[in-house]
Structures are given as C-alpha cells and as structure tokens.
Amino acid sequence: MTLKVYLSGEIHTDWRERIIAGAEGLDVSFDSPVTDHEASDDCGVAILGAEDDKYWHDHKGAMVNAIRTRKGLEEADVVVVRFGEKYRQWNAAFDAGYAAALGKSLIILQRPEHDHALKEVDAAALAMAREPEQVVDILRYVLTGKLPA
Template sequence: MLRVYLSGEIHTDWRERITKGAEGLDVTFTGPVTDHAASDDCGVAILGAEDDKFWHDRKGAQLNAIRTRKGIEEADVVVVRFGDQYKQWNAAFDAGYAAALGKSLVILHGPDHAHALKEVDAAALAVASEPEQVVQILRYVLTGTLPG
C-alpha cells in the first residue's frame, strides 16, 4: 500500500480529483484539515480563547503542525499543491519538511508559478500541472502502467 499525504491549497477540488482518479489503486490518502474555520480555530477551541490574534493563530498552527508532521512522516509520497489564489507559505514549508525527510515529493502547480517555485520544484521527483497527472504517477509507481 502506498501512503500519500496531500498538502497545499484548500480552495479547489484537486484533492477530490486525485482520490477519485486513484480509486482501485492500493493507496491511502491523508492530509491537513481542509475546513478553513476549524483549522484556524482548533487551538482556541481546544486550549482556550486568546485575546490577541497572534496567540490565537499560533495555538492553531501548533496543533495543526502535529497533524501535518505525523502525516508527512508516515507518507511514502507527499504531494504539495500550490494554487493561484493565495500565497501558500505553509505549502512551501511542508514541501521543505518532506524534502528534508527524504520523502518522494510531487509538486503540483500551474505555469504561472514555475519561476517562483523553481527551488521547490528542483527538490521534487516530479512536477505536475494537473491532478490527473498525479493519479498517473501513482498508477505508474504502483503498477508500471502508462496512460492509455
């Protein structure tokens, strides 16, 4: 079984396209909490309210880091998606963490990010522009089958 951690932007359907496309393959997917409000507020919901937004955000970031570290450390492959709408500093951090751990890293982004992400791309074993290409990578890794 191949364990794949899906990191990165949460505003498009790329995760669903990959998981649906990989149906029938011996693969399990994990990833961050993609409910933006839950992710932002988990720290104060669990550990108590904060008056200062800095500490509110910090509590959430630290709890989310527990999940992220576990997911990346347990993964065989880490897919990191950089979307067009926001600057995803967390995605870049996840890519760096995965690379430092020697994980097989697949980066997913459009052509507009090619220059900005050249160092991240250089650390990856594959750079894809569409979620369906990630599915094809996973299928090839697991079965040796090329797209038809």
C-alpha cells in the first residue's frame, strides 16, 4: 500500500521536515502548499500584475495558491493539518474542512491550548496528534501494522 500525504497548515516551524524524515523508508509520498511565505503571499501579483488595494493583492494570491491546494487535497489519501502556536491559521481550518468534505482521512496536529477552539475540526478527524513523530507513528502503523517501539 502506498500513501499520498498532504501536509497543510502553518509554515513557520520544522514539523513537515520532521514528518518527512521520520517516514523515510515507508511507502509514502508527500505534498504541501508553497511554504515560502513571501512567495505564497505575492504569487498573484508577481504573475498577474500589481494591485493597489491589499485585498485584491491577497485575493489574487489566494486564488493562484488554491490551484495547488485543491489538487493536493483531492489527490491525497491522508491530509495532515498543523495548527501552530503563533498565528491564527484560517487557511488550515479551511483545508481541514475541505478535506473532511472530500472524505479524506484527516490527522490534526495541534497543541493543547487549541483543543477548545478546534473541537469541531478534531471531531471530523480520524486522529489528533500533539507531535509530528506521532503522525509518523500513525503512518507507519497504517502501512505496516507495527506499533511504536
């Protein structure tokens, strides 16, 4: 069995790298949104032209980024959504809802301080993890049936 995993959510920590490194040797492929914050914010105006109004600047970027995000979510077997500590990730919540609506297997990665705010998101997930290594353990178990040592 091969799993295609989409890694969505905050882009300011190394959680993606920890999951990818931990899953080495497993039959898993990973995809994610563009994680270069500046490129993600400015892609619309860099490609389609400048905007004087910040709303339209952001709107263009969101639309261009949505092409990649939709494809990644739709093609994924498993969607991991990370909610970080520093910023409110409305886009992560949207991705979790979209993945749930598509019937994707959803793993939420969050800190305890977000438990109350994310209770509805967690209710749609098949697992809620605290650390990236727990996500790796879930993937390993799903693929091999082996529990962590």
